Amino acid sequence: MKNFKLHLFLVFFICLALRLQADDGYRLWLRYDQISDPEILENYQANLRTIAFLGEGEIFKTAENELLKGLNGLLTQKTQTVSTQTEADIIVGSIGEDFSFLSTVADENPDNKKEEAFIIEGFEGKTYILGTDERGVLYGVFHFLRHLQLQKPIEDIRISQAPKLKLRMLNHWDNLDGTVERGYAGFSIWNWHQLPEFIDKRYIEYARANASIGINATAVTNVNANSLIFREDYLEKAAALADVFRPYGIKLFLTARFSSPIELGKLATADPMDPKVQQWWKEKTAELYEKIPDFGGFLVKANSEGQPGPQEYGRTHAEGANLLADALAPFGGVVIWRAFVYSEEEPVDRAKQAYDEFMALDGQFRENVMVQVKNGPIDFQPREPIHPLFGAMRKTPVMMEFQVTKEYLGQGTHLVGLSNMYEEILQTDTYQFGENSTVAKVLDGSLTNQKLTGMAGVSNIGTSRNWTGNLFAQADWFAYGKMAWNPNSKSDDIFEEWAKLTFGHEEQVVQTVSSLLDRSYEACVKYMTPIGLHHIMGPGHHFGPGPWVSEMSRADWTSVYYHKADSEGLGFDRTVTGSNALEQYHPMLAAKYENMETCPLPFLLWFHHVPWDHELSTGNSLWMQLVREYYEGAEIVSHMKEDWENLQGMVDEERFEHVLMHLEIQEKEAKWWRDACLLYFQQFSKMEIPADWEQPEHDLDYYESLTFPYSPGIRPRW
Template identity: 50%
Template structure:
């Protein structure tokens, strides 16, 4: 289903809307939910029914809608007798869909906000607020939508000591030390923001889990958060450590086939549901990067997942089992290992198990081809995992709008009929970029990635550029120049990061551990697949990883039409060329340049795009509040400096390998390769060590 009036509202954004002059001071805390209604002039809003969620919907509409609308607003559920009598088109909306339209309810003409459940009504309230905030007229609203994906979830890689793995916005939002007694108001504001974009689940703790998360004191803390989140339609999940029966239960094994192990998990599930009746379930990282799992005992992933699923099934809980696996003992191409382990298990997972697959087969790189598991397990519910936090895209300081990255994966054709990746999914999970920073995500523009994730999880067909404009209007106001400029900056920002970190299918070129900055020269790490040289395989003759039948044959994991296209350099998209092929430096590209010339041009284009964003942002100095303008301007300067660093260090290294001069007129790196290799950043944020 689609929000019928959104196209018209966004057309209004483009423009003729007023709003000149600098905005009020704004520290970014309000996200895209800035107060709208003038004080003392609330809109006419009524509620039919009395649940905590309906009361929230009513309060949100009163807070945000301007006074003066002709029609009063009524929030209700489809079961209300007056709504039933109106005979409205509410079929097909499911438990979470909504209808917002003018209707006669109880004998008077109103703007009705309704859903089959109070959660649907809450989502409808936020849809009407978004409609008005992006230039729509409340009285003219005609909005009908239902989520395409059932599970829309944030994964927090938050640790019990308050640190956040790959987090760049300060300490964890969860203050485990003061929970369950003190329930920080930020927990409510967090839930409210998620509800406004349709997110309905949150995993509280790191996938590299500690067993302590499942002890009684920490379950009480999780229960306190669940109480806060519940009225907003959000269920709590926990990452479970597979070896918890040993560490907490005193058992000598965690073998999923052992009856004592299964019994321990059943008792633990019973304990959890006594304190969190609507607990969502477990997220599990097993047999990956040192985490324990069923393969430690000769069992497979289905054995492990199904044992946990049996413990949760009586309570309606689910197991979300991550497919991010690779082992140092497996010499196979790392890009192939998840498919090799999971594809044979299709149909063997319990009904309440969902397999969570990263968008690409390596690890959240600035660009990866879509994961070959999408569409390859038709009998297994699947969740796509994206990284909202920018581990490989410049941390918090680089402006990189990820809407195009998410959409690129979701709309990729699997080669199985007309099926795109989104067609294969039951849910989407996003590794959160949220911390205790006042602006939640480390910078204003990082908020757009949280927003875009939620909007695309609800409707994977939404255009990324439309989401950008929608976010900008709600975040900065409806000034035409501001929306046009900010959305233009965002449009190519992710591609710019690809250009200055590794275009044409290059990936995993970052420095060791913290993943901050370039390190294409790294070759001395303990495991081959941790080294950038493993991925680019550059030598004097050429560059790229051969994944054809002559190499690792990873292309064979895709459906036949896709595999055929990827098997030849001439039919592989150039943006993914070096991911699948080792090609000569002097290969002719589509633009007539050699590969070397084209690669150099990409680096320069990426740096140039950042310089252009700085110029564009400068034009908004008088139209953006000083705090957000200054912080963004500062970060753009940092990004330009670091983009230049990436460009120069990378070119210095490639020239040391291919022994080729730079194309005529290209500015050489500022330093020699030794200088770049000597740079050290031992305390970069987000590093798990």
């Protein structure tokens, strides 16, 4: 008998060891391992033994399974399902009069009447998890499990939440051949070839992970779209995905190529005013809804970067969007029309074009059209001021488009916590409805009275076993979900929560992980594009520095177009003496930027052409400020690496090594950005890098000579 016990011990430790050794990051933040604090565990075990599930439906069933699975893992005990409330420690059901004894139900909280809302309350020794609908229940269950993972008390738990935005969406820039435009985590997880029959287990885990952070919609195809997705066999493939997503409360969207009636329908035109074109879209949409009754709608990139669109037929974006909106309306579908457009002819500052184009159309879109606007006016640069359309466009629902993938922020290898960027943008005041008209408030519809509200994140998910390639990029996916649920979320909370969910509760680990995430965004901006520089990366693949890029098929794809370095100074004059892009902002916001002396340093070179020797608020000349920021950015990365190294032995070896290798690349590449950019700009400034600082390893010719023909995430070649 003693031997037997010993034996069990051994098995136990081997199981643990296997788990510790083999942490490949696949489980994301959904790690239902035993609660590590013994007292808390004992408390949970004693008080969470039985559950009554009072509800039904496909999504409710998902919540049921998830709660049982979660509790079994976290409490390492078998949770019992019971049929009456009396027997139950946990009651899962619907918010309503039956539960009016709960303070969260009884109070006047308007959230309790919104869709997808939930409450969690402890009352007389029982825990109630109630939703306004099935999705609400599911979100409540995930929230409760997270509450336990975070080892918070359950006695006086009292939580009431409703999402601030209705559409919380991922955009996959995934191509039908399995490549991903701007994807740095391997290739597409969608195996279109083997759909609809073969359902990869990852599809289910994907839906589950998204549901756990409140994401309720996904567009699985690239905005540089392919009309093949509308061919009957592909619609069946898409329907199989929708079937997987449905029990997790996630609606499927597809990208619509505007010329599909020509390519697939064999029509002579895609003119939105042509009745045959209108008929084609109506029939195709009806076919779609026959296969996918809860289909979300179309996401469209038109007349931008070579994509076909209504302007080819002399029609406006509104006329194009309305064509699709009319086809979708009978089924309750939505058109999401991207405002990321700029002319082929480059007549004016690219930063101004989307605003000019779309402001003129405000009021002309159908009710079921949303306009999706990138956070800044150029294109996901490391740091941009807010897009001027936020708050300005009022008669049309405006959706945020954030990057989660890191096209311009270190791609697959750099640790950069995007949450700080999301927060910075969302908390920026547009002033469009008076002071405190933050972007967050514009998005949630409270200022504009919009019924449709939403946020889209360009996915960073790929075939990598840990989903995001770079382990810390999981934190961006997580943060994006949190921000879409509540755009007023605080990054600091998100970082700490993710750290605990992902790495456990050891204090040094939590602090280091949170701090790495917190410092990293500013560091990246500094070693790539400090003081408002932008769009100075390598051509095409956007990997590495490329301030010297001057020969592209169009001027506004070059770097020199944006930094305008010359012997006098550096930066893009967007004031009244320059492109006057500033005029697109509310005067109160514009006033913050328009004066070179008072413009915040992070946006100085975005809005001003500044002389090299101009003394800035820091007391440094522009040149020295530039040098200092580049060096500081690289230095922070070195510190980040050291901090991580100090966690050796506190984090399982596999994840420790994985992160360390990426930090080593980041350290090397931060210096590469610093040295290449400073050497390049030095040609114009003719000023020095202090002699006692680490000097560039190579000369400028070397950096300019580097080529990366197979850098990942590039466009497909068709």
